Amino acid sequence: MRALRRTATVLAALALPFTALSAGAGTAQAASMPQGEFQWAGDSGDGWDDRAVWYNPTVYGDTIDVTASADRSSLRVVITRPGDSWTMDLAAPAGQPLAPGTYADAVKTPETAGTVLDRPSMFVNGYHGGCATLTGRFTVKELVFGEGSAVRKVDLSYQQDCDDRGLLTGYLMASDVTPPKPVVLGVTVNGSGKLSATGGATVSGTLTCTKPVKVAIGGSASQEQPKFVQGSLGAEVDCVPGRTLTWQAPVTVHTPETDTPFVKSEPLKVLGHASATDPDTAQYVSVSADRWVKLR
Template structure:
């Protein structure tokens, strides 16, 4: 078996094993009713060049098994696509466009020219540019064949399968393929919370407040905030707890109020005027973004 065929087979076998392992782990969790995180992209991108990056007859594959990342975004009118494939120290971009007045769809786009460098320029013929080389490409001839293409909402792309070939005027021919699924960007996690109007006051003057929270992804949610009561003097404290949240359920959070001013042993008293400001926060497991929402309430301590 040729070396390049063996490499490609190994990549696909590893990807298949990773997918199978993920599916096997997901079955018992789904059966138990636990919500799963958003599907993450699976893909394989390959380029081959007669003199790619100065190395004769070089071929390189990219896939999640190498911890490579992909982003596929369409224009609002679905006429153009931008693909970005990255790994540490290496990145490739692919720009594809249908002729003016058309949308990208399965089919062959022959006689393509280089993507215009000036934003907003629309050509009456297909255009493309696959680039990861060190150096420029002033003009090219090429083409691409889209076997499958499924758009998501807005500029998202859910599935794509294509092959391409391009010949820059100052490079040898570059050719390869791209397959990707679940490349629609995952929706960020959404949180919601309430602070209940009734709190509990213990005999020793310690207060406990509570509320509810919901989420759209399975996440660990931090609950925090502050409470303030004006007696003859002001008593203030903080609330803090955690909740393991899953979508589709409303969770109750409960937290003692830890007094920090004026003195830690100052008791709360029965009152309808405990001002509670609360917040819930988490880090989105798919986008790694910090998300936080807040709520406030006058709480009656009884």
């Protein structure tokens, strides 16, 4: 195994705002991180520039983005700093989700997108480029997936031996590096509604969402009669992702007088909306659906 030669000059030039790197590559211990830390070290003179550490976020503008494939079998990591960038691709053998454990005898990530192998694959690459073939191994200590392709937490170390470069070792520790996607709502209003005996109405529609959330259905309904008649509607639905739910809401007349009824002879103009507060981001989300509704 090639010896790793690390230069103090590079470390001093980086002047990163944290300490606690241990002597053994891939086993460093870091201070508490708000988001992430990426480190690599290679042989002197092989183009890897010996050693560097990224920390996210810092005054240098570092970013560490980690996303998973749809089947959670691989990770794509992009590490950037103004004027510099690295990428890391790690994948489990075909048909296996990536999980904590050691993946030995890894080969280079296939260049053709969508190609899967029956053995682990990896490629850690900087802007210097180059690495025709490689052998390597990586150990996933912790991996927590989020919604979709999001990765909530990852802790791993790696070792990569290119055929035309020196040994490269390092680690990645990151948490909440892929912000959760906001909930997406979908709402429709049915084209027919029901006139009540008291002159009010009931309207209905469908609702969809991308994550479990309590959704408020609201809006207004009006008719252009000899008098302008308007009412408000409201309901709450516990939305379930992957399902199209039916909502139903009463419309209470409130203008011009509460005793002015809706009539069947004229369509009801419904201005509806669905809204919710995202449980992950606390973001308020709203979507509207307007329709002329015939009362029966």
